[in-house]
Amino acid sequence: VAIEQRTSRGGRKSTVATMTEIYHFLRLLFVKLGTQYCPECVLPIDEQTPEAIRARILRDARGQEATLLAPMVVARKGYYTDLATWAGKKGFEHLRVDGEYQPTANWPRLARHQEHDIDLPMGTINVTPGNEATLDRLIGDALAYGHGTMKLLTDAGETIFSTERACPGCGRSFPELDPRLFSYNSKHGWCPSCYGTGLALSGFDEDQTGEESVWLEEEEDHEAGVCRACAGRRLKPEALSVYFRERNIAEYTALSVKEAADRFEALALTGRDAEVAQDIMPEIRARLDFL
Ligand SMILES: [Zn+2]
Ligand SMILES: [Zn+2]
Known part of the structure; x- marks a missing residue:
């Protein structure tokens, strides 16, 4: 048996x-x-709460100047004139196109056959515990405009955070x-x-x-x-x-x-x-x- x-x-x-x-x-x-x-992209997908994002930023970017951005376009072709007009009406003077700031009021003609990454800049702050309230507001704004995804830009480079199950590389969502x-x-x-x-x-x-x-x-x-x-x-x-x-x-x-x-x-x-x-x-x- x-x-x-x-x-x-x-x-x-x-x-x-x-x-x-x-x-x-x-x-x-x-x-x-x-x-x-x-x-x-072979990058891990992990969702974070806004509080966890704040804690990460305070830990990793402490004492540094940091810009928070909301990604609006990820690797897509187009001129994005309407996006620039919309951002301008909302009071945003610049959009960050492929890493360069471009004026929304004097929008350049983007390369047609090239894929673009376009970010909406929320603001720049010194990352210190004293600025926590401002940081919270910027995180909230960035996540709202970015539909759950935001970027942090420091001298060390760019970091993507997400409250959704989204790929930090390509933005693709995973159930x-x-x-x-x-x-x-x-x-x-x-x-x-x-x-x-x-x-x-x-x-x-x-x-x-x-x-x-x-x-x-x-x-x-x-x-x-x-x-x-x-x-x-x-x-x-x-x-x-x-x-x-x-x-x-x-x-x-x-x-x-x-x-x-x-x-x-x-x-x-x-x-x-x-x-x-x-x-x-x-x-x-x-x-x-x-x-
Ligand atoms: Zn098969
Ligand atoms: Zn990806």
């Missing part, structure tokens, strides 16, 4: 991927403790993590090139998804290779860009059961992380520990 059990649940050489019931808990762990990265993102059976999670099959299949489109017979035949006919978009990992780039302890979910499922057991054994969660994962970790450990 013991041997049968071991076979059915996977031996030492089998990977986590072959253990179907563990994947459910792995997904939950990633939802609770995973960090989304922007697949394009809250959801277990369906890690499901290759769901349109929320599957690789859009192979619809979660992990295979490079010709003549396979979304209409056929779910009709297993169709793609199974294709596979037999053409000896389908591995999907190039996901490298056989079956999930969309957004899902593969969520990391827990420097690995994405596909890297966890590719571990052997032994490696995974060692990894989760050694995993020390503390504070909030331990609290959040307290119902999940025992389930994962119990399923890896049977060997």
Whole structure:
């Protein structure tokens, strides 16, 4: 009986991927403790409260002169004459175009085929605890005009802050993590090139998804290779860009059961992380520990 059990649940050489019931808990762990990265910019997406932004600025830019800006245009083409007119009417004398201040009253003709970044300057202050009230007001204004995203400009460079789940590089927004993102059976999670099959299949489109017979035949006919978009990992780039302890979910499922057991054994969660994962970790450990 013991041997049968071991076979059915996977031996030492089998990977986590072959253990179907563990994947459910792995997904939950990633939802609770995973960090989304922007697949394009490879930057972490973390939302912050205005208070947390203020604390960061007071810590990192203390004693420096800082300008707070609201990003209005991120990497888009256009002349933005209407934007300049609107800003001028609101009392803003300048907009910052690709790092250079331009007068809203005497708006230059922007390069047509070039993508532009345009910021609305909220104000410049010396970052000191005495200026906290002004800083708060500027943060509030910047986040309001920037729809939850703002920039801080100091001699050290530019820092982007966001109260939304937005990429600090390209501004793209990311939804809250959801277990369906890690499901290759769901349109929320599957690789859009192979619809979660992990295979490079010709003549396979979304209409056929779910009709297993169709793609199974294709596979037999053409000896389908591995999907190039996901490298056989079956999930969309957004899902593969969520990391827990420097690995994405596909890297966890590719571990052997032994490696995974060692990894989760050694995993020390503390504070909030331990609290959040307290119902999940025992389930994962119990399923890896049977060997
Ligand atoms: Zn990005
Ligand atoms: Zn794929």
